[in-house]
Amino acid sequence: MSKKILVWFRNDLRLHDNEMLVEAIAKSDSILPVYILDPRQFVETKYGTLKTGSIRAQFTLESVLGLRHSLKQIGGNLLIVTGSPEDIVPQLVQEYEITEVYHHREVAREETHVSALVENALWKLRINLKHFIGHTLxxxxxxxxxxxxxxxxxxxxxxxxxxxxxxxPCFAAPDRINVAEVIDWGTLPELADLNLLQQAQDKRSDLEFxxxxxxxxxxxxxxxxxxxxxxxxxxxxxxxxxxxxxxxxxxxxxxxxxxxxxxxxxxxxxxxxxxxxxxxxxxxxxxxxxxxxxNTFFSPNGFGSQGLVDVENEQENFSKWKNAQTGFAVVDAVMTELNTTGFISNVARQTAALYLINNLEVSWVFGAAYFEEKLIDYNPASNWGNWANVAGVGNDQKSKSVFDLDKNIKNLDPKGNYALTWSS
Known part of the structure; x- marks a missing residue:
């Protein structure tokens, strides 16, 4: 029997420096490249935010189609399916007589939970899920x-x-690929299918992602x-x-x-x-x-105590912050840029976070969840880790006092031009 390996792409949408793909090609007669769009990534969270907003969703869809195009250029294709990986991967294993499944390991709780569910389902079929590490320097x-x-x-x-x-050194991108025979490689949903609206390019932004x-x-x-x-x-x-x-x-x-x-x-x-x-x-x-x-990074108290929270006015203050209506010009400018482009600088992120936590006394987890929705470059570890640090509940408790709102504002907007540019 020929050896077929299912390559499950997640946050690794590239051919270059992709050990998982290189090894799958080397050790199989054919591979089945798969991307699974999980609807759970587009639901509302317990904080009243979305898991994925329209800007990052659009970037994701473009990235998946980019991967399909790259695979086609070397003689392959990408199977695109919508649903839960723990249901779809075992189905594909049986349908295409897959002998092994490859994927990149993640570190945050939701992503690792999905991996565990897939691994358990494959175990029942006596199929191995092989983990690769390809996200770090x-x-x-x-x-x-x-x-x-x-x-x-x-x-x-x-x-x-x-x-x-x-x-x-990097793994070289493959120049040829042999894929399984698939009748229908699937289509990628559009934003409207995900109940999201296209975000128009903001003319004030100097880069279209x-x-x-x-x-x-x-x-x-x-x-x-x-x-x-x-x-x-x-x-x-x-x-x-x-x-x-x-x-x-x-x-x-x-x-x-x-x-x-x-x-x-x-x-x-x-x-x-x-x-x-x-x-x-x-x-x-x-x-x-x-x-x-x-999972300690997802807890409001993290590795310490989050401090004062104005519970009575929390939702109102959170809403003002989200909608760039705090009345504090620099913070409102930051939130306007975030809402319209999906990207803000690191110092802008710290500025918005410090104001939400210390001035509005809103629990930092609401801010982290909102950034999860809005940031085009969101990844769980960097987002929640940075927010925990700014809130003083990160794993390095010695860094609690390093963040200063006034200093950040001077670095972000020393002459007031930024607030003027991004005034809503």
Missing amino acids: YNKEDLPFPIKDIPDAFNQFKKKIERDSIIK LGGEAEGLAHLQKVILLMQQAATSKNLILASKLSAWLAMGCLSPRKVYWEIKKMEGVPNTKAMFNHILLGLLWRDYFRFMFKKYG
């Missing part, structure tokens, strides 16, 4: 410490891994070009805005690192290189912290 097995001993302080984590670990591996790679090259152009301006730091493609796995963090590293010899690009590398390390840190501590 550093591989877990290459860390200088086991997960349970990872330092809670980011600076210690950064220092030790940069000193004692290596960043592996388009999903997909090709778009991600093209944007990476634009960042490199900007670095070259900025070489004449010593220590100029530009926002790379690579995070949306990293979140969907359209870009590999290792690909970003090795491409940016080619600029190492160019004068005056070190600050930009370090800025991008720092962002990649923070992504790794939070994923490993989620691996270490699990």
Whole structure:
């Protein structure tokens, strides 16, 4: 009997640096590439927010279609199905006589729960679910410490891994693929099918995010070009805005690192290189912290106590914050930009979070849930980990006092131009 491997794509929508795909091709006679659109990712949460808003949903759909196009270019295709993975994967295993299933391991509770349900269903069919790790710059097995001993302080984590670990080279993208015979490869739902409305491009935004591996790679090259152009301006730091493609796995963090590293010899690009590398390390840190501590990051009190919450006015204040109606110009500008574009800078995120938590006395979990809906670059570990840190309930309790609203506002909008630009 021929060996068929089902490759279950999730947040890894690329051909380059994809060990799961490379191994599946090498170890099978044919593969069945599958993307499952899970309706549970578009429901309302207990906080009155959506799991996925229209901007990220559109980016996701574009990224899935981008993956299908890439697979077609090398002789394959992508089976697109809507439903629950724990129901669909076993059905496909039986229908196509699959011998093994591959997927990338996740770290947050909902994603790992789905993996467990799929694994249990496959176990009953005596089919193995093989886990791969492809979301981080550093591989877990290459860390200088086991997960349970990872330092809670980011600076210690950064220092030790940069000193004692290596960043592996990327896996080459396959140039040919042999897929199973499928009569109907399926169609991807549109936003309207998900009860979402198309968000018009805001003219104030300097970048239109388009999903997909090709778009991600093209944007990476634009960042490199900007670095070259900025070489004449010593220590100029530009926002790379690579995070949306990293979140969907359209870009590999290792690909970003090795491409940016080619600029190492160019004068005056070190600050930009370090800025991008720092962002990649923070992504790794939070994923490993989620691996270490699990669901604690989703608890309002986290690793400490969340402090004052104005329960009586919480919903009203949360609504004002969401709708950019707090009356505080910079915060309202941040929320307007978030609502219309799906992207805001890191300092803007901290500013909005500090105001919600300390000035409006709303529980930070409402803010984290709203960012989950709105951010085009949402990933559970970075979003909930950062919010917990700002709220003072993160795993590194020594960092509780590092956030300052006034300082953030000076960094975000020193001359008032930002608030003026994004006034609703």
